[in-house]
Amino acid sequence: MAGPAALPRRNGELVFEAPWQGRAFGMALGVVQRLGLPWRAFQDELIAEIAARPDAPYYDCWLAALERLVVERRVASEPELAAARRRAEDEPA
Amino acid sequence: MTKRRDPKPGKDRHGHDHDDGGGGHHPAPETEVEIRARALEGLLREKGLIDESFIDSVVSAYENDIGPMNGARVVARAWVDREYRKRLLADATAAVAELGFGGPQGEHLVAVENTPTVHNVVVCTLCSCYPWPVLGLPPTWYKSAAYRSRVVREPRALLREMGLPLPDDVEIRVWDSSAEIRYLVLPERPAGSDGLGEEDLAKLVTRDAMIGTARP
Numbered sequence: 272m273a274g275p276a277a278l279p280r281r282n283g284e285l286v287f288e289a290p291w292q293g294r295a296f297g298m299a300l301g302v303v304q305r306l307g308l309p310w311r312a313f314q315d316e317l318i319a320e321i322a323a324r325p326d327a328p329y330y331d332c333w334l335a336a337l338e339r340l341v342v343e344r345r346v347a348s349e350p351e352l353a354a355a356r357r358r359a360e361d362e363p364a
Numbered sequence: 365m366t367k368r369r370d371p372k373p374g375k376d377r378h379g380h381d382h383d384d385g386g387g388g389h390h391p392a393p394e395t396e397v398e399i400r401a402r403a404l405e406g407l408l409r410e411k412g413l414i415d416e417s418f419i420d421s422v423v424s425a426y427e428n429d430i431g432p433m434n435g436a437r438v439v440a441r442a443w444v445d446r447e448y449r450k451r452l453l454a455d456a457t458a459a460v461a462e463l464g465f466g467g468p469q470g471e472h473l474v475a476v477e478n479t480p481t482v483h484n485v486v487v488c489t490l491c492s493c494y495p496w497p498v499l500g501l502p503p504t505w506y507k508s509a510a511y512r513s514r515v516v517r518e519p520r521a522l523l524r525e526m527g528l529p530l531p532d533d534v535e536i537r538v539w540d541s542s543a544e545i546r547y548l549v550l551p552e553r554p555a556g557s558d559g560l561g562e563e564d565l566a567k568l569v570t571r572d573a574m575i576g577t578a579r580p
Contacts, residue, residue: 286427286500286501287423287426287427287501291397291398291401291402293419293422293423293426293427294401294405294419294423295401295404296426296501297418297419298401298404298405298408298414298419301408301413301414301415301418301419301422302408302414306413311543311544314491314493314543317491318490318491321490322490325509329504330397331397334400334404337404338400338404341404341408346408346411346413347407347411351407352403352404352407355404355406356400356403358406359403359406360399363394364398364402
């Protein structure tokens with residue numbers, strides 16, 4: 272794997288199909304670590320999301336699982352999440 | 365079932381699909397999930413739960429350093445070193461640590477060996493559990509509902525579809541990753557590879573062979 276132009280491919284596939292997936296992945300690791308939780312805490316949410324929406328793309332379930340974990344563990348409330356989304360919509364990246 | 369699953373394009377904020385070939389009225393609109401991810405990251409950073417550089421380093425690690433080339437080295441070592449092979453089969457976590465690999469999702473690694481009469485294949489039926497330290501992150505097909513259900517129900521037929529027909533006298537063992545255990549398939553060393561050194565042997569070991577959906 273050489274050079275910044277070489278996309279990260281393993282066996283012909285990208286590790287993350289889009290940058291947001293990598294962010295969501297890193298966030299989950301960070302949150303679990305920071306809260307001192309076993310990985311199982313996130314994994315259970317992921318399992319529930321996948322079961323609830325079996326046809327949803329995998330990382331959509333991942334992000335939803337992370338949002339659920341954040342609310343369940345009282346890191347943020349649903350209104351706070353909603354407000355953050357509205358701000359993000361109003362302020363493009 | 366095809367191995368490669370292309371992602372469906374997402375809807376942009378105005379509800380348009382990306383696959384209409386258009387999108388000329390605004391440059392690369394963010395999808396809904398992108399907005400939610402960005403919002404969540406901003407919120408978590410505000411609350412001091414995560415910082416940007418942590419996420420950057422995780423992404424970089426899994427894009428560059430952590431991948432199936434690690435597992436390939438483990439397999440090649442097991443092929444040339446009989447005592448290492450025994451240690452790998454007895455305690456894979458410790459054995460891969462000898463080569464410097466470890467970390468998240470590698471705390472309870474188990475290596476399962478293929479033989480002329482036994483072929484192993486790994487799945488996580490409920491989500492996507494996968495031995496990250498030796499294989500990196502799982503491919504899309506591994507996470508698909510089709511793979512997760514069919515490999516348990518009809519492994520021989522599925523493997524044949526994926527390009528690995530196995531004779532009926534080969535037993536197929538399907539390992540469903542439990543809460544903690546992560547499996548690595550130790551494939552058989554290919555015939556005719558006797559003259560190769562470890563480095564060249566590692567090049568023969570594919571990710572799919574270490575999942576069990578292919579052979580080197």
